[in-house]
Every structure is written in C-alpha cells, then in structure tokens.
Amino acid sequence: MNLSRRDFSKLGAMGLASRMLPEGFGQTSSRKIGYCVIGIGRIADHFLRGVQESSHSKITGFVSGHRDKAERFAAQYGVPKDSIYNYEDMDRMIDNKQIDAVYVALPNNMHAEYTIRSAKAGKHVLCEKPMSTTVADAEAMIAACKSANVKLMIAYRLHYEPFNLKAIQMIRNGDIGEVQTINGAFGFNSPQGEWRLTKKYGGGGSLFDVGIYVVNACRYLTGEEPASFTGITSTLDHDGRFNEVEENVSWTMKFPSGILATGSSTYGTQMPGYFKVFGTKGWLGMNPAYNYDGLRLQANYWKTPGSPLVKIDEINPERDPKQFAREADHMSECILNNRTPSSPGEEGLRDMRYIKAIYHAAGVDVA
Incomplete structure (x- = not known):
C-alpha cells in the first residue's frame, strides 16, 4: 500500500489509519470482550448477530424496558437473567465482571445519558451514530469517558x-x-410514527440520521476537514410526518484544498446511498455505499493521457452482519490491547459540529 507519511497522518486524524495497517498488526488476547446491549431495537439485532460472527466479542448483558423481550434475547445468546437490567437499575452493572463494554443502541437523544452512566459504571462504550443530538452532549460524553478512563468508540x-x-x-x-x-x-421514505421524525428524539431531520453518512464519507475520502458550508431544507409532503423536522436537506462543503462536496438526504423518498468522486484522471464511486451489504465499487480512469481506461466494477460479497462483526472486534481489540479506537468520540464530535453548521447555514435552529 503506497501511502505517504502525510496521507497516513490524515487517515489517523479521520479514524481510519489502523484499519489500513497490515493484517495481524498488534497482538490480541484470546479472551473475548463481553458486551451489554442497551436497547433492543432494529440496529441492536444487527449488532447481536454481528457479535455471533466475531472473533473477540460476546454478549453478556442486556438493558431494556421490556423484561420479556430481554429474556427472549438472553436465552438466545446465553446471557443469565441476572445480567438483564432495566433503565433505572442499569448502574448495578458496575459489579458485573462479565460486562466489559456496552453497545448503546437507543434513540439519538439518549446516547449521552447512557454513555455517561456506563462510563461511571466503569464500562467501555461503543455508541451508535449520530453520537448525540447536540455538540454539548458529545463533549460531555468524551469528558465522562476520559474521566472514567474507559474507551469511547462511535x-x-x-x-x-x-x-x-x-x-x-x-x-x-x-x-x-x-x-x-x-x-x-x-x-428513505420514513413511515408515520417513527421516533426519528420528532426533534426531541432525533435532534433534527434526515441529516442527523442518514445525511451523516455522506458528511463522514466526504471527510474520509478527502482526508480533510471542511472549512465552510451552505445548506437548504424543504418539506413537500404535508401529511403530518414533518411537523417537527424537515423532509429534505441539501448542502455543500468546501475543503481547505478547494475540493467541493455536495450532499443530499431525505425522509421523503427512497434515495440509494452513494458517493461519486471526480478527479483529473477519472472518477470512482460506490452505489450502494452505506448499506449493510451488497456494496458496489466502480471506477473509470486513465493512468496517463491517451492510455486505455482502467475500469473497475466490483460487488462486495460480504453479507449482513459482517460489518457489525468487524466493528465489534475492532473495539474489542482496542480494549484488549489498550489502543485508541479508529473512530473515537472525537470523530463523532466533529460530525456533530458540521451537522450543526449545515443546519445553521440553512436557517434551522439546532443545538
């Protein structure tokens, strides 16, 4: 892999460098890290199945407001009933030595509270994105984990x-x-009644939920941090779904090098997640780029002017939940080897700041 020191430093800042190190970098204990899953919704199911396929991770606890549901999952994953907690008594996990870390799979506005409580209980935290609904909450999450000397990965x-x-x-x-x-x-076309359609739980509209993929991708593709923003929102469907959050968001980001990125997100229609990067010698793109599986990479470029086009068209054969297995094992390896995760809290905080800047450019008030 032909990366300069400067490029590698950029990848490090973006939280991607360690994933591009040679296979087998560092030594990993044979011990598996035990995860307590906080919230048993759709995203948690993907994570649970991912952990089953992982090498260094296992499920050792649940936090849920539905005891019967938690017991069904506990039986499926071999978790004892005394490792099931509710939201009021989850702080008792401080005494549970089988739980090394938590996976926070709750609505966006609950990420901060349960990350901070888990850190105070001495547990490492793997938190779903977006990291929070406000910049202040993201900063508090980082501070709490540092104070407790536990790792925080987004x-x-x-x-x-x-x-x-x-x-x-x-x-x-x-x-x-x-x-x-x-x-x-x-x-995507969000159905009526989704928690993400309320500003309290989602923090804002589609930019928080799916637009964040585009913002983050533009950052890791360029290896730069955006310097200026524009934004605009609209709502076309006045059917009651978008009384609190907007339906559509489009934005631009300008990077220090002069690279311009344009993005769009929506809750009003099925919009395949993609990116396309245009360079002086050609282009590359992925469509789909953000799905759980079936990702497709395409490129057309020439090595020198007048040379034949190099054409790439590949589909990743990995199936869901392999991405979640990779994610869990990275966190586990970091815990076992005392390394900083490649997507730490600071990575999530940066996206929170950029999302806020885009909304403010669009005249939308978010914290």
Whole structure:
C-alpha cells in the first residue's frame, strides 16, 4: 500500500489509519470482550448477530424496558437473567465482571445519558451514530469517558468496511488524479410514527440520521476537514410526518484544498446511498455505499493521457452482519490491547459540529 507519511497522518486524524495497517498488526488476547446491549431495537439485532460472527466479542448483558423481550434475547445468546437490567437499575452493572463494554443502541437523544452512566459504571462504550443530538452532549460524553478512563468508540461501521477503505486507498494513490468534486446522497421514505421524525428524539431531520453518512464519507475520502458550508431544507409532503423536522436537506462543503462536496438526504423518498468522486484522471464511486451489504465499487480512469481506461466494477460479497462483526472486534481489540479506537468520540464530535453548521447555514435552529 503506497501511502505517504502525510496521507497516513490524515487517515489517523479521520479514524481510519489502523484499519489500513497490515493484517495481524498488534497482538490480541484470546479472551473475548463481553458486551451489554442497551436497547433492543432494529440496529441492536444487527449488532447481536454481528457479535455471533466475531472473533473477540460476546454478549453478556442486556438493558431494556421490556423484561420479556430481554429474556427472549438472553436465552438466545446465553446471557443469565441476572445480567438483564432495566433503565433505572442499569448502574448495578458496575459489579458485573462479565460486562466489559456496552453497545448503546437507543434513540439519538439518549446516547449521552447512557454513555455517561456506563462510563461511571466503569464500562467501555461503543455508541451508535449520530453520537448525540447536540455538540454539548458529545463533549460531555468524551469528558465522562476520559474521566472514567474507559474507551469511547462511535459506531462508524464503514470505517472498517473493505470497499470504503479501497476507495480511500485509490484516491490516496492518485488513481483518479487530483480530486475536484464529490457528490453524495442517502435517504428513505420514513413511515408515520417513527421516533426519528420528532426533534426531541432525533435532534433534527434526515441529516442527523442518514445525511451523516455522506458528511463522514466526504471527510474520509478527502482526508480533510471542511472549512465552510451552505445548506437548504424543504418539506413537500404535508401529511403530518414533518411537523417537527424537515423532509429534505441539501448542502455543500468546501475543503481547505478547494475540493467541493455536495450532499443530499431525505425522509421523503427512497434515495440509494452513494458517493461519486471526480478527479483529473477519472472518477470512482460506490452505489450502494452505506448499506449493510451488497456494496458496489466502480471506477473509470486513465493512468496517463491517451492510455486505455482502467475500469473497475466490483460487488462486495460480504453479507449482513459482517460489518457489525468487524466493528465489534475492532473495539474489542482496542480494549484488549489498550489502543485508541479508529473512530473515537472525537470523530463523532466533529460530525456533530458540521451537522450543526449545515443546519445553521440553512436557517434551522439546532443545538
């Protein structure tokens, strides 16, 4: 892999460097890290199945407001009933030596509270994204984990996905020349009654939930942090779903090098998650780019002017929940080897700040 020291430093800042190190870097104990899953919804199910396929992770506890549901999952994953907690008494896990870490799989506005409580209980934290609903909460989460001397990792599973890493490598190698612009989008038609359609739970609209994939991808693809933003929102469907949050968001980000990125997200229609990067020698893109499986990488570029086009069209054969297995094992390896995760709390905080900047550019008030 032909990466300069400067490029590698950029990857480190983006939380991706360790995933591009040679296979087998560092030594990992044979002990498996035990995870307590906080919240047993859809995303938690993917994580649970991912842990089953992992090498260094296991499920050792649950926190849920539904005891009967938690007991069913506990029986499925071999977790004793005395390792099931509710939201009021979960602090008792401080005495449970089988729980090394927690996976926070709750609505966005609950991430901060349960990350901080878990840290005070002495447990490492793997928290779903977006990290929180406010910049202040993200900062408090980082501070709490540092104070408790526990690790905080944000669940950016695509930081560990081979095709996304290959796209980064191709850009760093100069395969498509100097990057000029990036386009990206992601969205879906949200049904009525989803918690994400309330500002209290979601923090805002689709930018928090799916637009964050595009913002984060533009950062790791360029290896830069955006310097300026524009934003605009709209709501077309006045059917009661969007009384609190907007339906559509589009934005631009300008990077210090001059690279321009445009993004869109929506809760109003099925919008395949993709990115496309245009350089002076060609382009590369992924569509889908952010799904749990079936990711497709394409590229067209020439090595020298007049040479035949190099064409790439590959589909990653890995199936769900492999991305979650990679993510869990990275966190476990960091705990076992006392290393900083490649997507630490600071990575989530940066996205929170950029999301806030985009909304403010659009005239939308978010904290």
